[in-house]
Amino acid sequence: MSEGQLLEGRYAMGPKLGSGGMGSVYRATDTHMGRPVAVKLLDPRVGRKPDVRARFEREARALNGLAHPHLIRFYDFGLHEGVPFLVMELLQGTPLDRLLASRPMPPQLAFDLGVGIVAGLAHAHSQGVLHRDVKPANIFVAVLEGGALHPKLLDFGLARFLDRERWAASATITEEGTVIGTPTYMAPEQGFGGRVDARSDVYAAGILLFELLATRPPFHGETNSALIRAHALTPPPSITDVRPGLVLQPALDQVLSSALAKRPDDRFDDAAALLRALQAVPEPAAHLA
Numbered sequence: 001m002s003e004g005q006l007l008e009g010r011y012a013m014g015p016k017l018g019s020g021g022m023g024s025v026y027r028a029t030d031t032h033m034g035r036p037v038a039v040k041l042l043d044p045r046v047g048r049k050p051d052v053r054a055r056f057e058r059e060a061r062a063l064n065g066l067a068h069p070h071l072i073r074f075y076d077f078g079l080h081e082g083v084p085f086l087v088m089e090l091l092q093g094t095p096l097d098r099l100l101a102s103r104p105m106p107p108q109l110a111f112d113l114g115v116g117i118v119a120g121l122a123h124a125h126s127q128g129v130l131h132r133d134v135k136p137a138n139i140f141v142a143v144l145e146g147g148a149l150h151p152k153l154l155d156f157g158l159a160r161f162l163d164r165e166r167w168a169a170s171a172t173i174t175e176e177g178t179v180i181g182t183p184t185y186m187a188p189e190q191g192f193g194g195r196v197d198a199r200s201d202v203y204a205a206g207i208l209l210f211e212l213l214a215t216r217p218p219f220h221g222e223t224n225s226a227l228i229r230a231h232a233l234t235p236p237p238s239i240t241d242v243r244p245g246l247v248l249q250p251a252l253d254q255v256l257s258s259a260l261a262k263r264p265d266d267r268f269d270d271a272a273a274l275l276r277a278l279q280a281v282p283e284p285a286a287h288l289a
Helices: 050-064 096-102 107-126 164-171 198-214 224-233 250-259 271-279
Strands: 011-019 023-030 035-042 074-080 083-089 093-095 139-143 149-153 246-248 286-288
Touching: 011 035, 035 050, 050 074, 050 083, 093 096, 096 139, 107 149, 107 198, 107 271, 107 286, 198 246, 198 250, 198 271, 246 250, 250 271
Parallel strands: none
Antiparallel strands: 011 023, 023 035, 035 083, 074 083, 093 139, 139 149, 246 286
C-alpha cells in the first residue's frame, strides 16, 4: 500500500506506523469524515487464508459491538482487492510492551494503568466477549491532551463470544482442547486446552498487573511448555521480592493473590469483580519505600 493511495475511494493512505507477522498499520485520513484514522491491513500473502481472515473478521465483529474509553474505537471494516482491513481511531502514544521495556514504571502509575485495562476488559465481559490474549503487546498507552496516560485494550482477534443469542454462529472458531494465547499470560486451564471463561482473562490481567508493578512477569521458562507448567504448579513469587522497596497496600496484595489463583473457582468471577476489588484498594495502592 503506497502513501497517497486512496483505499476504497475513502481513506487517503499515509505512512506506515508499524507491521507484524500478519499485516501493517497505516496512518490515513478518512476523506468523508475529515478525520485522521489508523488502517490495519492484512498482508495479501496471508489475508486470503480462511483461518487468518476469520480471525480478522472476528476482531472487527468484536470491536464493532463494544464501546468503552479503554477499548480501541472501531470505525469501519472492508475489503481491498479481496484482503480485509480495519479502520480504527488513530492514537498517539506507545505500546505498553515498549513502555515496560524502556524503564521501571512509578508504582501508582502502574496501578492506575492496570485499573484502566481491567475496566475495558470488564466492559467486554459484560457484553459476553472474552479477550483470551491480554498482554502488553495488545495494549496501547495513549497520551491525552495535557499529558495524561490512558491505556486502550486492542486486538480481539482471539475473542470468544459467550452470548450466542447476540453473536450467533460466531461464538467460537476454536474447539475445546485447542491451546491459543500467549504462554507468559495464560491461565493454567488455558495452557492445557481446558475450558476458558472470564476467569481465564482475570488470570491474564493479574499477570499483567504483577508485571506493571514488579517490572517483569511472575513466571519465566526456557520453553512454552515450561511456562505452562509454571502457571499450573509454581506459586507466584512475592512481588516485593521481585522489586525490592516496593510497598503494596495489603488489599492490593490480596487482589493479586486472588487473580493469580491456580484454580478458576478461587479467582474473581470476571473482570468486573476484579475491577471493584481494585477500586476498593486505599490510596496510594503502591509506592517505593
